[in-house]
Amino acid sequence: MRQIPWEVMLIMLPLTGAMACFFWPRRAITLGLITALGVVVCVAGLGWRVLEQGAQRYAVGGWNAPLGIDLYADGLSLLMLMVTAVVGLGISVYSIGYFERRQAAHFWPLWLFLWTALNALFLSADIFNLYVTLELLGLAAVALVALAGGANALTAAMRYLLVSLLASLCYLLGVALLYHNFGSVDIAILAQRVELSPAVWAAMGLMSAGLLLKSALFPLHFWLPPAHASAPAPVSALLSALVVKASFYILLRLWLEIFPPAGAAPGQLFGVLGSAAVLWGGIQALRQTRLKLLIAYSTVAQLGYLFLAFPLASSVAWKGSLYLLLSHALAKAAMFMAAGNILRFCGHDRIVGLDRVAQRLPVTMTAFALAGVSIIGLPPSGGFIGKWMLLEAALRAGQWWWVIILILGGLLAGAYVFKVIGYAFTRAGVLRQTSRVPMTMEWAALAMALAALLLGLVALWPLSLMEIGLPFGGGDAG
Amino acid sequence: MDIFYSGMALFLLMTLIAGLWRVLHGPTPADRMLAAQLFGTTAVASLLLLAQALDKPHLRDVALVFALLAAVTAVAFIRRAWTVWEEEEGDE
Amino acid sequence: MSAAGRSRHSPAFRWGLLLLLLTVAGGLGYALLTLPDQAVGLSEQVSANMATSGVQNPVTAVLINFRGYDTLLEMAVLLVALLGVWSLGSAEVHRRIDPQPVLSLLVGGLAPLMILMAGYLLWVGANAPGGAFQAGSVLAAAGILLLLSSKRFPVRLMGWPLRIGLLLGLGTFTAVGMTLLFVSGGFLQYPSNLAGALILFIEAAATLSIGVTLAALFLGGRPQAGPYR
Amino acid sequence: MSSALLYALAGVSLFTLGLYALIVHAHLLRKILAINVMGSGVFLVLVALGGRTTGAEPDPVPHAMVITGIVVAISATALALALVLRVQAATGRAELPEEPLE
């Protein structure tokens, strides 16, 4: 009995779905939802296989690396695929109510191509193939941002496109250097062959710079708030929850496998920039008057936490960072969806004008508040587990100063989340006409927020998944 | 023989660089465009020479693609750029 | 237009940037100089497997066979760019088209020649320089020439025939890959006796799609009579 | 120094030149040109270094990668140009505003 190669299905299914949606624009929603469900089934299939048999490697075309391209699925890729599937399903459901028919015909094929790119990226074991997936991801994301129309969205999309292309080219130059130094583009083979040389340092600098730009680490975050704030709500959710994480994932892979001999100095730099992002993003979020911009700056801050694992570089720290990534994906998707609902309901997203939304849109506000719990890092949310692990790693490594950043960041997050919730309960000065929000949009947001909480309650299971294939090395179990 | 062909190619490359002057200083867009077209022709010639000199017959395909594609830029220039200016003069 | 060369940055910023970038370039140049003297690429692996690849041109073998998955995703990139352009709005078709005898004469002669050239490049790509992308771009050039010179916009072709043309390459590639998955047991794993034929089949479809997509990208928007009207 | 290395160095120069122009120039069309020049530079490095061994057949894998890259570049350029036109139509200028939002 031949095994079904789930990793191939995970890439080809959304690709086929995207083509089908493009060909039958009138049936786009139905076809898209079927595809989304199919992808969830494939992730479950792959998950089962990985749990039973351990990390999986699949040689596309029967040509093994270094000549061909390998797909690789270990615990790390599996968790990324899972969170993509959950958030993707939520966004698919949410977008039914959000887009009118004409826009849906554009949204669905682009979104499914983006999903294809994400799945392909998380499964790729080849740095040049990763470049192609990055380009696919970038172009689809830019087109989705521009879907909102209007001057703000168009200029934001333009800026995003230029940044994304620049970053991809830096990455590609790094790939060129690595290939010509070691004769392969396969991550595992490079990991065996790599030894420090000026070319490796240059490649490391270029690839890291490109990927940091794409994952918007302070001070390279300037493009993120306008793009994430002016996109349509489901797209904002997508970008903040998944797209920025994709480039962070590549960075993580490269640093875990190819660049470990580079030592601690670059890691410290990442940590410092991450801390700056936590503080700066938090302060900026607090200062915003518009809800979507507040959430976008909160993304800048939250992305900062992920980089705190680099100076600590222990297994616990990596796991904590990944845990934060997963819970942030779910919580931020919930927040942007809730913001989309409020925008639809009130007709604007000025925070001071949130005229008693809490009483009038209880499900949405519950979703926002629950997502806020995870963003702040309060128990029993996924965010709490992630921060706890980072805290533990910092204390164990004797680098207590990161603890201060973790606490300050949490306080700032608490301040901006409660600012929104506070205004949501009070009557606004100017009253406006409100419009109805579809049920699917409200419940999709709540489902995402609940998933973020659930991640805190079932912590042991994801942590055991992270052990598969030992992406973070063995050693200190925590 | 090789030296003769390579020398010719080099000479053509030099004309190409000399032709840049027209692109930079040509008073009207048409001048600049024509200079660029001349580039294409020179490149075709040097490719044909190189094909002979290096004994690589497939370079002739490259030359052919050059020759064909030069027409597209020219027509794009005429159709888009030219009509706009004609309208400006003719309509008022 | 004259303001295009103007910059909004102060001279100090520009000099600082220049200095920084010169340092970067210097570092990169130094890194290049320290690379091993002999190339350490994959030439040997490629030539060792050429016999079973189905073609004689190593670049085509890499593009469609050894690393065909990259090419598959790249076809998706091309389509996504088109989707993005289409989602931005509809194309403005020429407002006024004057009959220009010279132009139609030129196009009448050139377009068939280009289509012929595209076919030639596609065919020759199996054992000499050429292949789907080169052929597709020449085909696109022919399409652009026709678009630029046609008196009437081919409205009737802008509905589903256009969409079929756009999807053909990616669709064929995907379909062949998935069929092979169930027949020979590996995604995009060509049986060596069929490899040549399958590669030509994929390339033919890809050429058509690349040509149509690039020509459609040139329009700069969704054709007016498109599916979303 | 071999000529392969010379071409690779020229590639690095093109990359830096493009980067400088991308940052300094405001007009979007020129930024797009800059990105394309940067791309050409990267492609030049990728192919040139494959021919370091004199006399041998050059490595075909970077050639295939560069063809992939060229097609990606034109796709991105086409999308970028379409976006520039919309930006100009919406804001009246083919430039990015100084302040990101409001």
Added chain:
Amino acid sequence: MIVLQWVFDIMMLFALLWLAWRALSSPDLFTAIVLFIAFGLVMSLAWVRLDAPDVALAEAAIGAGLTGALLLSALARLNDLADITHDRHKSAAGE
């Protein structure tokens, strides 16, 4: 022969860098685009020199040909748009 080759290489690279520099710095956008087309052309010759005829073909068709046509038509449309907005302002001022 070797010397000729070196001269050829150096001239080609010089042309390449100079074209790129002028294309990115000349004040007139149209000139910039024409220079960019010429840049693509020389780029294609460089691929020939580097023994990459497949890439040379792709560059000749895409880099020098199609990108040039795309850029030219985009520039013409940009100017059209600028004229339209300009006219709109003029008529608004007149009324």
